[in-house]
Amino acid sequence: MPAESDLCSLLALGPRPGRDAREGACNHGQVTADEVFFREWQARAAGETRSLARARALAEVLGVLPAGVPVLVVVGSKGKGTAATYASACLAAAGLRVGTVTSPGLRGNRDRIRVNGQAVSEAEFASLAERLERAIGSLPPRTGGYLAPTGLFTLSGVVQARERGADALVLEAGMGGLGDEVSLFRPEVVAITPIFSEHVGVLGDTPAAIATEKAGVVDALTRHVVSAPQTPAVAEALERTVEARTRKKGLVEYVEIADVPQEHLPPGLVQRAAQVGCSAALRLLEGEGLALPDAERLEAVLSTVVLPGRLSWHRVPGADTEVLADCAINGTGVAMALVTARERWANIDHVVLCLPDHKDLDGAIAALGALPVTFVRLPYERLRFTRPLPSSWEVIEAAELTPDRLAGLGRHVVALGTVYFIGQILDLVDADTTRLFTAP
Known part of the structure; x- marks a missing residue:
């Protein structure tokens, strides 16, 4: 995948004109932790792309392959963070401890890694960065591919989830699907938010080509693919790709009616993404033979959801x-x-x-x-x-x-x-x- 796929990572480097201008800069420990995630990306050569092979080797060193718990992956062009948040909340309402990775952060990079909705602390983030640095140091020198920041946050989020005893993982792709590090973790369920021309020229030349790349995250282990309604060309590309990779027909389910009451979902355009996230979470529970959350508990948890920056x-x-x-x-x-x-x-x-x-x-x-x-x-x-x-x-x-x-x-x-x-x-x-x- 081209280096442009980490544009959000570039922006996350800051300093942000708001917070950092007021505070001077983040504390030194935070800056050092951030640098571990961005170092190889910053040092990349012209034309050098991210290396999934190097990321896989790092994942093996970190001991996070296989994930060891059910995985729900979120891909799409818009609304992925909302879908991941609502999927995580639904799983938590069912009594699971949920590790969540989203991209980019809201106010900082700690926001990317959460357990049961709570971002990691500065101390936890620094510890993850130290562990990541040691693991990267054990790899051979890179030759033709760098470790992408978004992928390093994904791997670190899985490490954190394991250390906190998570029962399930919800991983938001940074931008793509097959070319993103989330593809290292075989998902039982894939949630797909609306796909449109965002990232044309980076992931593909048409929305259908983009859909093909994003749907490439599914594999033979995937039981459910839950999608927002798509245009005919995108839907055809999704269905073709899913069938080719899973050897199963009719696996793509389009969410037209929410599995949870509409009053528990956010207003506006993000509501569809929230519907996809909730439905995907419930499919995961069903597939694992786990009890669905009762209506009272589901309402109680969803009523606490906040989406900063989404209306x-x-x-x-x-x-x-x-x-x-x-x-x-x-x-x-x-x-x-x-x-x-x-x-x-x-x-x-x-x-x-x-x-x-x-x-x-x-x-x-x-x-x-x-x-x-x-x-x-x-x-x-x-x-x-x-x-x-x-x-x-x-x-x-x-x-x-x-x-x-x-x-x-x-x-x-x-x-x-x-x-x-x-x-x-x-x-x-x-x-x-x-x-x-x-x-x-």
């Missing part, structure tokens, strides 16, 4: 400004966020938006109409911000966006854009991202 509400510290933060990257997502904001507020005072050139900027402009907008540019060479914007929009650099500036935009502010940018917003409002749900 989430926050207060700017020390100010009377409320922010609706959402990782909307196209016109449909932007429109949904505005509808959600207007259901709560009489008016929207301002919108803060960050969309690089390759996102649906035209759709966002159309959805935003005459609303006052501040457009934020991120400081990364790989992200282009060159497309023309409405003349009424203010344009600033990410480092210029501070809590005071955010509060100065009004009492009701909508923040929209890429996952990384919304992570900066979560920093500015000091959002709690350590726990995504509360296990019984």
Whole structure:
């Protein structure tokens, strides 16, 4: 897979203009731990790609192959983190201890690795990095392929889950499927969120080609493939790939009606991903012969789920400004966020938006109409911000966006854009991202 597949890893290197500008930098231990995960990626040669063979060798050294517990893998173009969170919450409601790996982190890299919804502590993260560094040191020098950061977080998450006695694993692919390190762990269940043209040219030249790559994570051990509704071309590619890899026909199940009451699921476009996650978790329990959670316990756990940056509400510290933060990257997502904001507020005072050139900027402009907008540019060479914007929009650099500036935009502010940018917003409002749900 091309090096571009770790674009989110590049962005995670920071420093983030929000949190790190205020604090100066992360503490030295945290920086050292982060460096272990990114070292080979940073030192890669031009044209060098990630090496699944090297990742497999590392997994063997770490002793995490096979996983030893049932594995649920989440792939797709959008909503993977939501699906992984709800799948994990459903499994926890059934009484299982669940290890979860998601990508990228919300406010930092510790957020990628969780047990029963709780992010690892700084001490646990540092310990994982030390163990990872020792294991990498035992490998032969690399010759033509690096260890991808997203893969190292996946392996470390499995290590953490084992040490904490997890009964099941939920692993979100960083971007792909067959070319992602999640493919090292044979999944009993695969959850597929909507697949569209995101990552065209990286994973494939068409959505159908992207679907083929993502569905490549299934193998003969896979019992269930639970998918969101897809376009005909994508559905055909999924079904063809799954049948070829599993030797089973009709394995792909499209979620049209939720297995859990709709009132327990989040609003907006992420609801479909939550449905997929819940259904996939219940299929895993059924396949393992485990009892499904009773309705009361399921409701109790799902009612605690929080999705920071997915239509989430926050207060700017020390100010009377409320922010609706959402990782909307196209016109449909932007429109949904505005509808959600207007259901709560009489008016929207301002919108803060960050969309690089390759996102649906035209759709966002159309959805935003005459609303006052501040457009934020991120400081990364790989992200282009060159497309023309409405003349009424203010344009600033990410480092210029501070809590005071955010509060100065009004009492009701909508923040929209890429996952990384919304992570900066979560920093500015000091959002709690350590726990995504509360296990019984």
